[in-house]
Amino acid sequence: MLAPDVCSAVGEELSRAVGAENISDDAAQLQSCSFDYSVVTGTCPDFIAYPHNKAEVREIVRIANEHHVALVPVSSGPPRFHGDTLPSRGGIVVDFSRMRRILKLDAVSRCAMIEPGVTYGDLVPALEREGMRLNAPLAPRANKSVLTSCLEREATLIPKYQYDYMDPLLTVEVIYGSGEEFRTGSASGPGSPETLKADKVNPWGPGAIDYYRLLSAAQGSMGIVTWAVVRTEVLPTVRKLYFIPLENPQQMCAPLDALLRKRVVDECLALDNTNLATLLAEDPSRDFAALKAALPPWTVLACVAGYQRRPAERVAIQEKYLTDICRDLGLRAQTTLPGAGGLEEEVLRLVSGPWNKEPYWKLRRSDRCHEIFFLAPLSKAGYFVELMRELVAQSRCPELDYGAYVQPLVQGRGAHCSFLLPCDSASESEAEAVRGLFLSASQALAKKGAFFSRPYGPWADLAYRDYSDGAAMLKTLKQIFDPNGILNPGKLCF
Amino acid sequence: MSLPKQIYAELEQIVGAEYISDREYILAGLRHAMPSSPVKPLSPAAVLLPGTAEEVQQIVRVCNRHGLKFIPTVSSLIGFAYPTALNTIILQLKRMNRIVEINRTDRYAVIEPGVRHGQLRTELMKAGLSYPVAAVGPGGSVLVNFACSSGDNHNQHGASRTNRYILGVEWVLPSGEMVRLGSLANDAGWFCADGPGPSLRGLVKGYAGPFGGFGVITRIAIGLDEWRGPAELPTEGRSPDYKLRLSPDRHKVFIFKFPTLDRLRDAMIEIGKAEIGQAVLKYFNATAALLATQSANDFWELWESGLFQRELSRPLYVYLATHSAEETAYEEAVLREIVAETGGEEVDPAIRAIYENNMDFFILVGFLQRVLRLGGAWAPAKLSADSVHHMFEIGKAIPEFLEEFAAKRLIVDAPDNFQIISMEYGHLAHIELLFLWDRSMPAWGEIPMQVMARSHETEIRHGHHGSMPPRSMPMLGTLGPLYSNCHIWSEKIREAFGTGR
Numbered sequence: 001m002l003a004p005d006v007c008s009a010v011g012e013e014l015s016r017a018v019g020a021e022n023i024s025d026d027a028a029q030l031q032s033c034s035f036d037y038s039v040v041t042g043t044c045p046d047f048i049a050y051p052h053n054k055a056e057v058r059e060i061v062r063i064a065n066e067h068h069v070a071l072v073p074v075s076s077g078p079p080r081f082h083g084d085t086l087p088s089r090g091g092i093v094v095d096f097s098r099m100r101r102i103l104k105l106d107a108v109s110r111c112a113m114i115e116p117g118v119t120y121g122d123l124v125p126a127l128e129r130e131g132m133r134l135n136a137p138l139a140p141r142a143n144k145s146v147l148t149s150c151l152e153r154e155a156t157l158i159p160k161y162q163y164d165y166m167d168p169l170l171t172v173e174v175i176y177g178s179g180e181e182f183r184t185g186s187a188s189g190p191g192s193p194e195t196l197k198a199d200k201v202n203p204w205g206p207g208a209i210d211y212y213r214l215l216s217a218a219q220g221s222m223g224i225v226t227w228a229v230v231r232t233e234v235l236p237t238v239r240k241l242y243f244i245p246l247e248n249p250q251q252m253c254a255p256l257d258a259l260l261r262k263r264v265v266d267e268c269l270a271l272d273n274t275n276l277a278t279l280l281a282e283d284p285s286r287d288f289a290a291l292k293a294a295l296p297p298w299t300v301l302a303c304v305a306g307y308q309r310r311p312a313e314r315v316a317i318q319e320k321y322l323t324d325i326c327r328d329l330g331l332r333a334q335t336t337l338p339g340a341g342g343l344e345e346e347v348l349r350l351v352s353g354p355w356n357k358e359p360y361w362k363l364r365r366s367d368r369c370h371e372i373f374f375l376a377p378l379s380k381a382g383y384f385v386e387l388m389r390e391l392v393a394q395s396r397c398p399e400l401d402y403g404a405y406v407q408p409l410v411q412g413r414g415a416h417c418s419f420l421l422p423c424d425s426a427s428e429s430e431a432e433a434v435r436g437l438f439l440s441a442s443q444a445l446a447k448k449g450a451f452f453s454r455p456y457g458p459w460a461d462l463a464y465r466d467y468s469d470g471a472a473m474l475k476t477l478k479q480i481f482d483p484n485g486i487l488n489p490g491k492l493c494f
Numbered sequence: 495m496s497l498p499k500q501i502y503a504e505l506e507q508i509v510g511a512e513y514i515s516d517r518e519y520i521l522a523g524l525r526h527a528m529p530s531s532p533v534k535p536l537s538p539a540a541v542l543l544p545g546t547a548e549e550v551q552q553i554v555r556v557c558n559r560h561g562l563k564f565i566p567t568v569s570s571l572i573g574f575a576y577p578t579a580l581n582t583i584i585l586q587l588k589r590m591n592r593i594v595e596i597n598r599t600d601r602y603a604v605i606e607p608g609v610r611h612g613q614l615r616t617e618l619m620k621a622g623l624s625y626p627v628a629a630v631g632p633g634g635s636v637l638v639n640f641a642c643s644s645g646d647n648h649n650q651h652g653a654s655r656t657n658r659y660i661l662g663v664e665w666v667l668p669s670g671e672m673v674r675l676g677s678l679a680n681d682a683g684w685f686c687a688d689g690p691g692p693s694l695r696g697l698v699k700g701y702a703g704p705f706g707g708f709g710v711i712t713r714i715a716i717g718l719d720e721w722r723g724p725a726e727l728p729t730e731g732r733s734p735d736y737k738l739r740l741s742p743d744r745h746k747v748f749i750f751k752f753p754t755l756d757r758l759r760d761a762m763i764e765i766g767k768a769e770i771g772q773a774v775l776k777y778f779n780a781t782a783a784l785l786a787t788q789s790a791n792d793f794w795e796l797w798e799s800g801l802f803q804r805e806l807s808r809p810l811y812v813y814l815a816t817h818s819a820e821e822t823a824y825e826e827a828v829l830r831e832i833v834a835e836t837g838g839e840e841v842d843p844a845i846r847a848i849y850e851n852n853m854d855f856f857i858l859v860g861f862l863q864r865v866l867r868l869g870g871a872w873a874p875a876k877l878s879a880d881s882v883h884h885m886f887e888i889g890k891a892i893p894e895f896l897e898e899f900a901a902k903r904l905i906v907d908a909p910d911n912f913q914i915i916s917m918e919y920g921h922l923a924h925i926e927l928l929f930l931w932d933r934s935m936p937a938w939g940e941i942p943m944q945v946m947a948r949s950h951e952t953e954i955r956h957g958h959h960g961s962m963p964p965r966s967m968p969m970l971g972t973l974g975p976l977y978s979n980c981h982i983w984s985e986k987i988r989e990a991f992g993t994g995r
């Protein structure tokens with residue numbers, strides 16, 4: 001909490017900067033910013049500010065520097081899971097929900113320019129109207145900010161559209177912690193954003209530094225991004241979803257790898273029956289168990305698509321590759337969902353846009369959950385799934401019905417592995433056991449080579465404990481971009 | 495100028511007497527900068543050939559102790575590989591040429607700086623794998639192209655620029671410390687470049703690399719794609735008269751010409767949206783003529799015939815590489831549909847035959863050094879990337895500044911000698927304008943500077959992102975403010991981490 005005199009000075013300056021109606025010091029609202037579903041302990045901010053434009057953001061950053069007040073940028077609505085938006089020492093939560101304009105949709109150069117408050121719920125339908133789509137994560141919540149999802153390098157569903165882990169983020173405008181403004185890649189210039197004619201789709205540079213990478217997975221600790229250009233794709237005119245049932249997770253690598261080498265499929269991922277049933281159950285309290293029992297232990301979902309030209313021919317060629325690959329591997333690719341025929345359309349919807357129901361799918365079976373996610377080579381995903389099974393079996397909650405899924409990334413050269421641990425807050429001992437499992441399993445997985453590339457909360461220690469030279473470099477950069485350390489202090493190695 | 499004895503001895507101790515020299519006749523060979531550069535080359539103080547990353551670290555520390563500068567280099571094909579200050583030593587990395595690992599399952603290769611395209615591509619084809627090779631040719635270093643210099647290549651339509659393919663990185667900082675980036679940082683293997691947290695990979699390379707101005711990269715992993723050709727390239731004849739043709743069932747080359755740049759642009763955009771093709775580019779026409787001929791006389795004969803100006807001023811080169819005859823037929827049908835809609839026509843069959851007979855143009859670019867042959871010099875004026883649409887806007891404005899130089903006969907009259915290469919299925923494209931001039935002209939060293947300055951002026955006037963901010967500090971000082979003050983940020987970073995050069 002700020003000292004009373006600082007607090008009132010900051011409050012006054014903030015209301016001058018953004019208007020009194022755009023700041024809040026309402027106790028209940030402040031309180032709601034201090035906790036989420038993670039294991040991180042937060043503090044109450046002193047204010048929430050709702051900027052509408054860049055000039056206001058710049059003013060907020062100036063005020064924060066002047067008074068040495070922490071700023072925590074928040075762009076998505078709740079529920080939140082990672083602790084990244086919890087203030088560690090009060091300050092100002094900068095809430096971007098009122099900076100929510102889609103600035104440009106460009107079907108020729110296939111990109112969208114968006115403000116931080118634009119959500120998947122906003123952007124996906126807007127793109128569809130223009131014949132475009134987004135390479136998005138699996139069923140993101142509708143109020144999730146597209147900009148921060150991209151900036152945080154969240155795993156997306158179409159590996160063939162990912163050339164490295166930064167996709168689909170292209171360029172950004174940022175106000176660094178120092179208060180200075182910068183634009184990355186081909187948005188950098190020459191000239192101002194108004195006079196620059198470039199479409200701002202070249203992410204690299206300017207010059208010999210990839211500035212956008214330095215901002216990525218930074219949890220808002222390097223700069224505040226005021227707009228981003230993200231890559232969009234042609235909306236398919238024909239799509240066909242295939243299901244490949246698997247007996248065990250070790251089988252997933254071969255078909256996914258073979259398909260992605262050939263760039264055959266669009267959306268693809270492997271889910272265990274717990275997660276698939278969680279996503280598909282009409283009412284989980286009623287039909288989750290039966291659905292889970294009916295589904296194969298693991299299912300690969302793989303979508304083939306045709307675009308604007310000769311789509312049926314394209315799909316036919318891709319289907320042939322897909323069925324041939326599966327046959328050669330002794331697997332079956334089918335268009336009906338094994339064990340739950342009739343739900344195919346629902347699955348297609350799930351991989352095509354945000355989650356629109358309440359509660360968010362990760363909270364469908366319990367009122368809390370912890371998620372362990374990391375990167376690994378696709379070939380090791382099966383190993384980590386097995387390892388997690390052993391870790392759960394040895395834990396204090398061996399019967400926990402956790403869910404797993406694996407999303408191939410970057411042309412299939414890597415994979416996002418996720419384990420969703422449900423936990424009911426009604427039982428304190430259960431909640432404690434699951435929390436313990438979350439922490440100990442994260443450690444054990446990291447020890448075996450799981451890469452916590454986005455080290456939220458306690459994972460920061462796993463990532464930086466034995467990486468002091470890298471952490472020192474990050475601190476040097478932090479000193480350059482945010483010399484007073486006002487941006488989201490206490491996160492990562494800062 | 496050679497090194498003081500005691501420093502020489504310190505360095506000798508690190509690499510051994512065999513791998514260090516300051517003999518005049520050795521250094522003389524390292525004084526030859528590019529013929530295109532009017533700058534009188536300075537001599538390095540010594541040349542060292544380290545064999546390991548540890549040796550590189552030790553050398554860098556000795557350099558820091560004694561205030562020496564160092565330049566890492568492999569094939570030294572570009573000017574940046576040569577000293578620009580006294581007391582500079584050359585770290586010639588050609589001994590560090592191990593292919594450390596080819597991981598067929600996870601599709602990556604771990605390499606040292608001395609590994610050349612010719613060496614790695616050959617090994618990878620046997621494993622059914624490949625990567626996009628820059629047009630520098632088989633002798634260029636793979637690591638340097640991916641992590642330290644540029645990275646554009648003919649195949650980036652169905653793939654990307656090589657900077658996209660960097661995975662784990664092992665880097666000797668200007669301080670001599672060794673840092674590992676990406677998944678390697680946490681002992682999780684080589685597969686990922688970014689993280690943990692904010693990606694330090696951003697310091698290794700942006701649009702271009704730091705060209706040896708920011709420590710030494712001693713190992714990288716690069717991502718690999720599937721190779722759609724045979725395990726060995728089938729050549730007929732002998733260099734330079736060889737042919738390299740791949741099965742037309744799966745590999746096909748087309749060259750179309752278009753009445754306007756707008757039509758050509760529209761075709762490129764549509765091909766991208768249809769996600770067909772491996773290479774899709776508007777290629778240089780004078781460079782194409784240089785590649786198509788075996789001597790300077792042959793070139794002038796061809797150029798003066800006007801054939802390449804007529805047929806290749808607005809060409810679209812398309813190389814299809816697929817997995818089956820059926821897929822090739824599908825891609826060809828889509829391609830022909832697009833070309834018909836946009837008003838393209840096939841070029842003279844003799845020109846198409848050049849590329850059908852030498853498909854290595856799309857694979858290894860075996861004879862690119864022919865572009866250096868004219869005896870004059872060449873330089874790029876434009877070098878950048880953004881959307882296909884924007885690149886063509888830049889292309890259309892080229893005559894605005896180039897014609898006056900051709901009219902004064904300061905450069906070869908080749909206003910269409912620029913390439914626009916589609917990348918990542920037309921999501922973006924790269925532009926490069928090459929101009930050629932005669933070194934026997936008086937004050938020839940001024941010509942490239944003048945052309946580049948006029949090119950910049952045109953870009954600024956139009957708001958065109960036609961060249962990434964240049965590296966030279968005087969130019970950066972003027973242009974940096976127009977590019978988001980990037981010169982200030984890069985300088986702050988350099989100051990914080992040191993440079994080495």
Ligand SMILES: Cc1cc2nc3c(=O)[nH]c(=O)nc-3n(C[C@H](O)[C@H](O)[C@H](O)COP(=O)(O)OP(=O)(O)OC[C@H]3O[C@@H](n4cnc5c(N)ncnc54)[C@H](O)[C@@H]3O)c2cc1C
Binds near residue numbers: 629644
């Ligand atoms: C005719 C010709 C055509 C070209 N075409 C292309 C092209 O199509 N696409 C493209 O991308 N490039 C092209 N280039 C540019 C360039 O030569 C290439 O990028 C090439 O990959 C550089 O590799 P090299 O072995 O020649 O490196 P070198 O010339 O030895 O070095 C290049 C730069 O990298 C630095 N460097 C070398 N090793 C290291 C290291 N280990 N760590 C840090 N810095 C290091 C050097 O100091 C130097 O500044 C071309 C060059 C020529 C001469």
